[in-house]
Amino acid sequence: MPKLPGLIGGxxxxxxxxxxxxxxxxxPHEKEDPAPRARGVIALKEENCTVCMLCxxxxxxxxxxxxxxxxxxxxxxxxxxxxSVSVLDxxxxxxxxxxxxxxxxxxxxxxxxxxxxxxxxxxxxxSDLLHDKQRLGEWMxxxxxxxxxxxxxxxxxxx
Amino acid sequence: MELLALDIGWGTxxxxxxxxxxxxxxxxxxxxxxxxxxxMMSHMQSRLGPMDxxxxxxxxQLVGDGLKFIQKEDxxxxxxxxxxxxxxxxxxxxxxxxxxxxxxxxxxLVVKDLDVGVxxxxxxxxxxxxxxxMAGWASANKFALLGALRAAAQLIAYxxxxxxxxxxxxxxxxxxxxxxxxxAQQDGSIFGFSGLGEPFILTQFxxxxxxxxxxxxxxxxxxxDMPVAESELVSGFMVEYTGFRFLFFFIxxxxxxxxxxxxxxxxxxxxxxxxxxxxxxxxxxGPFVLFAKLMAVAFLMFWVRxxxxxxxxxxxxxxxxxxxxxxxLLNLVLTGVFKVAF
Amino acid sequence: MSTERMVATDxxxxxxxxxxxxxxxNVELDTGDMILNLGPQHPATHGTLRLVVRLDGxxxxxxxxxxxxxxRGYEKLTEFRTYPQxxxxxxxxxxxxxxxxxxxxxxxxEKLMDIxxxxxxxxxxxxxxxxxxxxxxLLFLGEMGLQVGALTPAxxxxxxxxxxxxxxEAVTGGRFHPNFNRIGGLKDDLPWGWVAECRSVMDIVFEAxxxxxxxxxxxxxxEARTRGIGIIPADVGSSYGMSGANLRASGxxxxxxxxxxxxxxxxxxxxxxHTHPDAxxxxxxxxxxxxxRESARMVLQCLDALPSGPVMAKxxxxxxxxxxxxWVETENPLGQMGYYVISKGATGPFRVKIRSAxxxxxxxxxxxxxxxxxxxxxxxxxxxxxxxxxIDR
Numbered sequence: 001m002p003k004l005p006g007l008i009g010g011x012x013x014x015x016x017x018x019x020x021x022x023x024x025x026x027x028p029h030e031k032e033d034p035a036p037r038a039r040g041v042i043a044l045k046e047e048n049c050t051v052c053m054l055c056x057x058x059x060x061x062x063x064x065x066x067x068x069x070x071x072x073x074x075x076x077x078x079x080x081x082x083x084s085v086s087v088l089d090x091x092x093x094x095x096x097x098x099x100x101x102x103x104x105x106x107x108x109x110x111x112x113x114x115x116x117x118x119x120x121x122x123x124x125x126x127s128d129l130l131h132d133k134q135r136l137g138e139w140m141x142x143x144x145x146x147x148x149x150x151x152x153x154x155x156x157x158x159x
Numbered sequence: 160m161e162l163l164a165l166d167i168g169w170g171t172x173x174x175x176x177x178x179x180x181x182x183x184x185x186x187x188x189x190x191x192x193x194x195x196x197x198x199m200m201s202h203m204q205s206r207l208g209p210m211d212x213x214x215x216x217x218x219x220q221l222v223g224d225g226l227k228f229i230q231k232e233d234x235x236x237x238x239x240x241x242x243x244x245x246x247x248x249x250x251x252x253x254x255x256x257x258x259x260x261x262x263x264x265x266x267x268l269v270v271k272d273l274d275v276g277v278x279x280x281x282x283x284x285x286x287x288x289x290x291x292x293m294a295g296w297a298s299a300n301k302f303a304l305l306g307a308l309r310a311a312a313q314l315i316a317y318x319x320x321x322x323x324x325x326x327x328x329x330x331x332x333x334x335x336x337x338x339x340x341x342x343a344q345q346d347g348s349i350f351g352f353s354g355l356g357e358p359f360i361l362t363q364f365x366x367x368x369x370x371x372x373x374x375x376x377x378x379x380x381x382x383x384d385m386p387v388a389e390s391e392l393v394s395g396f397m398v399e400y401t402g403f404r405f406l407f408f409f410i411x412x413x414x415x416x417x418x419x420x421x422x423x424x425x426x427x428x429x430x431x432x433x434x435x436x437x438x439x440x441x442x443x444x445g446p447f448v449l450f451a452k453l454m455a456v457a458f459l460m461f462w463v464r465x466x467x468x469x470x471x472x473x474x475x476x477x478x479x480x481x482x483x484x485x486x487x488l489l490n491l492v493l494t495g496v497f498k499v500a501f
Numbered sequence: 502m503s504t505e506r507m508v509a510t511d512x513x514x515x516x517x518x519x520x521x522x523x524x525x526x527n528v529e530l531d532t533g534d535m536i537l538n539l540g541p542q543h544p545a546t547h548g549t550l551r552l553v554v555r556l557d558g559x560x561x562x563x564x565x566x567x568x569x570x571x572x573r574g575y576e577k578l579t580e581f582r583t584y585p586q587x588x589x590x591x592x593x594x595x596x597x598x599x600x601x602x603x604x605x606x607x608x609x610x611e612k613l614m615d616i617x618x619x620x621x622x623x624x625x626x627x628x629x630x631x632x633x634x635x636x637x638x639l640l641f642l643g644e645m646g647l648q649v650g651a652l653t654p655a656x657x658x659x660x661x662x663x664x665x666x667x668x669x670e671a672v673t674g675g676r677f678h679p680n681f682n683r684i685g686g687l688k689d690d691l692p693w694g695w696v697a698e699c700r701s702v703m704d705i706v707f708e709a710x711x712x713x714x715x716x717x718x719x720x721x722x723x724e725a726r727t728r729g730i731g732i733i734p735a736d737v738g739s740s741y742g743m744s745g746a747n748l749r750a751s752g753x754x755x756x757x758x759x760x761x762x763x764x765x766x767x768x769x770x771x772x773x774x775h776t777h778p779d780a781x782x783x784x785x786x787x788x789x790x791x792x793x794r795e796s797a798r799m800v801l802q803c804l805d806a807l808p809s810g811p812v813m814a815k816x817x818x819x820x821x822x823x824x825x826x827x828w829v830e831t832e833n834p835l836g837q838m839g840y841y842v843i844s845k846g847a848t849g850p851f852r853v854k855i856r857s858a859x860x861x862x863x864x865x866x867x868x869x870x871x872x873x874x875x876x877x878x879x880x881x882x883x884x885x886x887x888x889x890x891x892i893d894r
Contacts, residue, residue, distance in 0.1 A: 005719075006715075006719040006720050006721050006724075007467070007720060007721055007722070009715045009716075009719055010466050010467065010715060010716045010717075010719070010720045011462060011463070011466055012715075013466075013712055013715050013716045014203040014462065014465060014466045014653055014716070015203075015462070017202070017203055017204070017205055017653075017657075018199065018202040018203045020205070022201070022202055022205055022206050022207045023205050023206065023660055023663075024205075024206045024207040026207065026210060034670065035667070035670045035671040035674070035692075036692070037670070037671065037672070037673070037674040037689075037692065038670055038674055038675075039674040039675050058583070058585070058586070060582060060586040060589055060590065099589060099678075100675065100678070101586075101589035101678075101680050102674065102680060102688075103585050103586065103589065106585075106688065107585075115674065147692050147693060148692070148693040149690045149691065149692060149693060150690060150691035150692060150693055150694070150695050150696055151696075151809070152621065152807060152808070152809030152810070200652070203653055204652070204653050204656035204657070205656055205657065205660050206656065301535060301537060305559075305875070381650055381651070381652075382650070382722050384650065385876070465652060465653055466651065466653060466716070467650075467651060467720065467722050468646060468649035468650040468651040468717075468720065468722050468723050468726055469649065469650030469651075469722070469726075470722055470725065470726070471725075471726060471874060471876045471877070472559065472874075472876070473874075474725055474726075
């Protein structure tokens with residue numbers, strides 16, 4: 001005859017759990033806030049981008065499509081040479097391919113890419129997951145401030 | 160029927176009784192399924208269960224499920240035995256409906272007050288074994304066959320503890336008639352105090368435990384759900400059934416749970432009887448009292464179902480033959496001795 | 502029961518004809534072997550493992566695991582990726598404890614570059630490794646109950662694991678695939694308030710372990726289903742290359758965190774290695790339960806001893822790893838995981854050979870599954886705890 005306490009103890013556990021409130025968050029009526037560092041979507045700050053193509057080259061999936069051209073701008077001072085400036089024509093990130101690794105955000109030398117914890121951008125067609133320059137710029141509004149770091153850390157909060 | 164002092168002929172009475180039974184079983188299955196399977200199981204697992212269908216805590220979920228199943232395509236495996244495949248769910252559900260023919264819900268509310276009520280109920284409940292075997296064989300599927308064979312062995316083995324548990328009650332009550340058993344509990348007394356009647360659970364606690372364990376096995380619920388081991392055989396003998404036929408199995412499973420809980424409530428807890436209520440009031444309150452008691456019994460059955468892992472087939476059989484049957488016989492001997500001595 | 506000798510009937514003596522008649526009846530009643538395909542789509546196997554079993558009634562005569570349904574070509578992929586890109590890929594080998602996959606690879610690259618990560622980085626790496634160990638073991642403790650039929654523990658496993666995943670997300674930004682290690686240290690430091698939250702989550706972990714002990718390990722039915730099932734003697738296990746908790750449950754006292762070459766901050770931590778004398782499925786469950794508690798204690802020790810300082814050593818902008826070969830092996834939750842990295846001085850490795858623990862753990866299945874019942878096959882598969890991504894890479 002098996003000894004009973006173990007069986008009864010198990011029943012006690014389920015009864016206790018039944019009487020406690022459930023942990024379900026009823027999405028979409030209630031929503032949980034992800035952590036500020038959560039990798040939800042990538043935002044583009046266009047004025048910082050110099051079309052260096054580092055992000056497109058380092059992406060493991062090659063999901064960033066960049067096109068740009070060089071323009072001549074008038075010199076800053078009188079008598080100087082005209083400056084050539086790279087202008088961004090097309091900057092698309094294909095979120096159907098993106099694996100949310102963050103290498104592009106990290107390698108950008110000019111701080112043009114930022115992480116945002118926003119995650120609600122699912123579409124009914126895969127082709128709509130290709131976010132163009134304008135949409136990536138709109139995500140900048142959701143980028144959180146860099147947060148303070150734990151005690152003992154040396155460097156300041158990065159993006 | 161003296162209830163409403165109306166003179167209704169036997170044909171109308173029969174029709175009313177048939178309709179009541181036909182409605183009660185699916186409704187009972189629905190209520191049990193919703194309360195225990197959807198809500199109680201969810202809360203035991205720290206989650207909410209259905210909340211949206213119907214607005215208030217998802218009460219409409221099972222009704223919606225039923226409608227969904229009805230409109231599905233009737234798929235049958237190419238090599239299945241068509242007629243047997245179609246008849247199997249019907250056989251399983253048939254036994255459930257037949258059990259309810261003898262369960263009393265009030266002093267006059269019983270479909271047929273058979274003198275061999277208990278015997279009939281147990282005999283009819285074992286018809287479902289045939290249905291299970293038919294389903295497993297006709298499915299032309301190895302998994303289904305394995306499940307059906309396991310089920311048949313298990314269901315037959317656990318008939319005996321069920322029987323022995325009930326026989327103890329019968330000996331104590333002195334009759335096989337279910338109304339008589341309820342009356343015996345209502346009129347009995349506990350050590351001379353007759354205010355509460357004498358629910359047989361107090362003296363037949365071994366029998367009650369045996370009945371619950373055997374009922375759990377008869378319903379193929381964990382810890383005895385090898386035949387439908389979800390994480391192995393994926394529904395066992397029911398695996399090829401979809402749509403309306405699967406709905407039948409589902410109603411059969413929960414309807415039988417409903418019926419067994421009602422039987423346990425009648426045999427051990429006093430059925431429709433509450434102390435102090437007699438006559439017409441008992442006819443009105445009886446069904447609700449029985450319902451409350453059977454929900455309590457069903458709570459115990461489902462609580463165990465959602466907590467324990469499942470026993471392996473050979474462990475299951477050795478539990479039945481080596482532990483439960485000797486216990487049942489012991490219970491019978493003790494009951495007989497006490498019945499004669501007192 | 503077989504028809505071995507087919508003899509013509511007229512050559513037999515009359516008495517033999519009776520026996521032949523009996524034998525024919527026996528042959529007709531003889532149940533032939535049934536071949537059952539468990540998987541690749543099956544709720545019992547953890548992923549796309551196909552197990553072709555021959556059954557005689559309910560007993561297994563032979564079992565053949567067929568792997569490769571999830572082969573993604575990792576070792577080929579790494580030949581054309583730079584080191585940061587490879588880090589993102591190898592997260593996905595054992596996806597339930599992804600941080601632990603990055604650690605040996607980063608160790609290998611740092612050895613080749615002769616760089617050491619600063620102490621704070623090492624401590625945080627240890628904390629995150631042990632957190633991934635806790636996360637994956639909490640899932641195991643739950644789903645082992647599911648394999649034997651109890652539906653409830655699986656939900657508790659997922660529920661308690663959420664807290665650990667939220668912790669990892671707060672630091673790294675990703676719940677499952679942190680991609681947080683860099684050559685020379687870590688990508689970023691801990692956010693404000695993380696240490697206090699980590700301590701409270703460890704309380705939840707201890708409570709969860711107690712719950713599992715009461716609900717699953719203490720349950721007599723669970724014990725009846727797992728004791729004596731799938732016994733792997735220590736020498737057989739070692740000869741098949743098993744490692745990790747599976748081997749420790751056979752009584753072998755071997756843990757790379759203590760016995761192997763020192764890595765991360767394990768030499769400075771005070772921890773016990775748990776073994777169990779019976780080598781059955783129950784022992785494997787208990788060993789992992791104790792290891793979860795031990796990991797939580799290790800995390801608390803690391804939090805107490807966390808030094809301040811930078812989390813990244815000085816590394817050049819464009820990382821080119823010098824030529825060389827190195828082999829690094831660590832104690833991952835699933836077992837011993839190792840990387841053999843060959844570098845030819847480029848920005849990416851020339852060749853990476855991944856030694857994954859589950860591949861060797863699963864190789865014992867044909868030997869182990871002979872003669873067991875079908876339900877026990879499921880129990881054994883659950884107790885060995887392999888991840889398909891780890892087997893197939």
